Amino acid sequence: MKVGVHGLFARIHRAPLLEDVSFHLSQGELFGLVGPNGSGKSTLLRCLAGLRRPSSGRVLADGADLARLPARTRARRIALVEQHADTMDRLTVREAVELGRTPHLSPLRGWSAADAAAVEAALAAVEMADFAARHWHTLSGGEQQRVHIARALAQTPDLLLLDEPTNHLDIRHQLSLMALVRGLPITRVIALHDLNQAMACHRVAVLHRGRLAAVGPPGDVLAEDMLARVFGVAGSSREDPDGSRHLRFSHAL
Amino acid sequence: MTTAVVPSRMPRGSAICLAPLVLAAAVLAGTAIGETRLPLATVLRTLANHLWGAGYPVDGIEAGIVWSYRLPRAIVAACCGAGLALTGVVLQALLRNPLADPYLMGLSAGASTGAVLVTVAGVGGGAISMSLGALTGALVAFGCVVALARAVGGGAGGGRETQAAAAIILAGIAGSQLFNALTAFTIARSANAEQARGIMFWLMGNLSGIRWEDVAACTLVSLVGVGLCLWHRRGLDAFAFGADSAASLGVNVPVLRGTLVTATAIMVGVLVSKVGAIGFVGLVVPHAMRFLVGTRHDRLVPASALAGAVFLVAADVVSRVLVPGQVLPIGVVTALVGAPAFALILVRGARR
Ligand SMILES: Nc1ncnc2c1ncn2[C@@H]1O[C@H](COP(=O)(O)OP(=O)(O)OP(=O)(O)O)[C@@H](O)[C@H]1O
Ligand SMILES: [Mg+2]
Numbered sequence: 001m002k003v004g005v006h007g008l009f010a011r012i013h014r015a016p017l018l019e020d021v022s023f024h025l026s027q028g029e030l031f032g033l034v035g036p037n038g039s040g041k042s043t044l045l046r047c048l049a050g051l052r053r054p055s056s057g058r059v060l061a062d063g064a065d066l067a068r069l070p071a072r073t074r075a076r077r078i079a080l081v082e083q084h085a086d087t088m089d090r091l092t093v094r095e096a097v098e099l100g101r102t103p104h105l106s107p108l109r110g111w112s113a114a115d116a117a118a119v120e121a122a123l124a125a126v127e128m129a130d131f132a133a134r135h136w137h138t139l140s141g142g143e144q145q146r147v148h149i150a151r152a153l154a155q156t157p158d159l160l161l162l163d164e165p166t167n168h169l170d171i172r173h174q175l176s177l178m179a180l181v182r183g184l185p186i187t188r189v190i191a192l193h194d195l196n197q198a199m200a201c202h203r204v205a206v207l208h209r210g211r212l213a214a215v216g217p218p219g220d221v222l223a224e225d226m227l228a229r230v231f232g233v234a235g236s237s238r239e240d241p242d243g244s245r246h247l248r249f250s251h252a253l
Numbered sequence: 254m255t256t257a258v259v260p261s262r263m264p265r266g267s268a269i270c271l272a273p274l275v276l277a278a279a280v281l282a283g284t285a286i287g288e289t290r291l292p293l294a295t296v297l298r299t300l301a302n303h304l305w306g307a308g309y310p311v312d313g314i315e316a317g318i319v320w321s322y323r324l325p326r327a328i329v330a331a332c333c334g335a336g337l338a339l340t341g342v343v344l345q346a347l348l349r350n351p352l353a354d355p356y357l358m359g360l361s362a363g364a365s366t367g368a369v370l371v372t373v374a375g376v377g378g379g380a381i382s383m384s385l386g387a388l389t390g391a392l393v394a395f396g397c398v399v400a401l402a403r404a405v406g407g408g409a410g411g412g413r414e415t416q417a418a419a420a421i422i423l424a425g426i427a428g429s430q431l432f433n434a435l436t437a438f439t440i441a442r443s444a445n446a447e448q449a450r451g452i453m454f455w456l457m458g459n460l461s462g463i464r465w466e467d468v469a470a471c472t473l474v475s476l477v478g479v480g481l482c483l484w485h486r487r488g489l490d491a492f493a494f495g496a497d498s499a500a501s502l503g504v505n506v507p508v509l510r511g512t513l514v515t516a517t518a519i520m521v522g523v524l525v526s527k528v529g530a531i532g533f534v535g536l537v538v539p540h541a542m543r544f545l546v547g548t549r550h551d552r553l554v555p556a557s558a559l560a561g562a563v564f565l566v567a568a569d570v571v572s573r574v575l576v577p578g579q580v581l582p583i584g585v586v587t588a589l590v591g592a593p594a595f596a597l598i599l600v601r602g603a604r605r
Contacts, residue, residue: 049501051497051500051501070505071500071503071504071505072503072505073503074503075501075502075503076503078501079501080501082494082497082498082501085494085495085497085498086494086495087493087494087495088349088351089493089543089548090543090544090547090548091493091547091548091549095547095548095549096493096494099490099491099493099494099502100502102487102488102490102491102502102503102504103502103503105487107483107484107485107486107487155502
């Protein structure tokens with residue numbers, strides 16, 4: 001999906017959360033969203049998912065204004081993995097993932113083989129197939145996070161929005177999740193705290209107090225002065241022996 | 254590995270056939286058992302006479318008890334049980350609160366105010382019945398709670414749908430307190446002891462006044478309620494991870510919540526106006542059914558409606574035969590039976 005964000009403002013009781021955010025995503029792009037705590041990453045993702053109405057500005061999904069799209073049409077094309085989402089219901093892992101098919105079903109159209117296949121594929125993609133019969137509340141935090149991602153994948157979206165998806169994950173699952181996300185052919189926006197993971201994105205946007213500080217390839221954007229000005233850390237980028245770039249941080253400023 | 258137990262799944266077809274049979278058996282039991290002992294043959298013959306004009310000779314008084322008193326009473330009890338349990342399912346799912354019950358939106362408080370204004374304070378001058386007063390009161394209270402919830406929830410920011418759910422619960426508490434105070438005020442000012450006792454009995458649930466005229470309205474609202482909840486079963490499922498998650502799964506949260514909360518409020522309003530505020534069914538039956546059939550609403554909605562109906566018919570029978578010569582308020586029975594049953598379910602559920 002192609003996404004156009006045009007002059008987005010969001011505010012709550014007059015306090016601005018986002019100010020004049022504009023950028024474009026091309027089809028199949030992996031777009032990183034970085035910024036310190038409270039800089040507006042989650043707010044921006046909620047606007048992109050159509051969950052929050054911007055106070056002005058527009059989000060265009062393949063040219064269609066997101067605010068005008070019916071919720072079900074929107075959810076068939078855009079999936080969001082929230083930063084926090086928990087339940088007290090005693091549902092199983094499979095049932096949680098099956099929720100991802102909700103926008104594809106209707107009161108009269110029942111569960112089909114295609115729905116079951118999408119659920120199985122999503123469970124396998126996050127390596128949770130063996131856990132399908134387990135109850136949600138018996139899972140560890142990282143396992144729950146992987147189920148959330150499977151639910152979003154089961155939606156078979158054209159645009160996948162991930163809010164700090166590597167939270168709670170052990171290092172192996174962080175790497176395999178990032179590899180999974182990199183391998184998806186769809187447009188992806190991913191909010192991250194680990195700037196080295198952001199180096200794997202095609203482009204990154206740096207949010208600072210609700211404004212876009214920079215947008216561009218990670219190697220150019222995450223430079224020494226940006227790290228100091230926005231994140232308040234001293235750090236620099238090094239070339240690894242294999243040619244990829246890597247950030248080293250020395251201390252907080 | 255997979256240690257947690259998945260609720261066993263009954264084949265769908267057999268469940269669909271079984272449900273009406275169970276319900277019919279419960280209603281038949283409700284019709285057959287009572288203070289006056291009647292042989293089952295008399296009951297069956299009376300029913301056959303009325304349903305397809307079989308023409309068996311039966312005693313007129315006994316036939317009257319069966320057909321004019323017990324049967325409508327059992328049917329209305331079943332409708333109330335189904336409607337209250339269903340409302341509990343819907344409110345607990347939509348508001349993400351396990352303590353949500355059918356009277357959350359001020360319905361019982363409003364109904365009591367309406368009933369008291371008509372019977373004690375003489376509003377309407379005898380032209381309107383207590384039941385109509387109760388229905389009006391319930392709906393007025395519901396309107397006040399909704400208006401308050403909108404005023405509180407309006408302008409809320411991030412996680413907006415979640416905040417709206419909290420606003421509804423708080424507004425419901427405030428509205429209930431207000432209308433309960435109005436009821437108490439009216440009783441204190443103008444009721445005598447006899448009237449106050451009558452009102453208290455009615456508030457705890459009273460099916461003794463039920464006749465055939467009440468059956469149509471109760472059946473209609475509960476059938477429409479079941480249909481509407483089944484139609485929106487996937488929307489209700491999608492609330493598992495909260496209202497924001499439901500919105501990201503394509504549920505139009507304000508519309509779905511508005512439709513189902515209003516529909517169930519009208520349903521409960523009608524039921525309360527006929528039989529009073531029977532407690533415990535709407536809170537407990539949904540939780541019990543979640544343990545038995547899981548959290549998916551395609552099973553939970555019919556299972557809760559059926560269980561609520563059977564439970565309330567049974568509670569009505571118990572309330573009539575437990576103390577000889579006296580009919581207990583049915584709310585007392587639902588709580589006496591329901592509380593220990595609920596405790597048992599919780600303990601067993603926690604173990605597995
Ligand atoms: N409902 C709200 N009321 C008041 N302030 C809010 C509300 N929602 C968000 N904010 C504020 O908006 C700002 C941006 O929040 P947001 O959640 O988008 O940050 P974030 O970049 O995702 O942060 P984090 O890295 O901690 O997840 C924060 O300062 C937050 O306090
Ligand atoms: Mg965030």
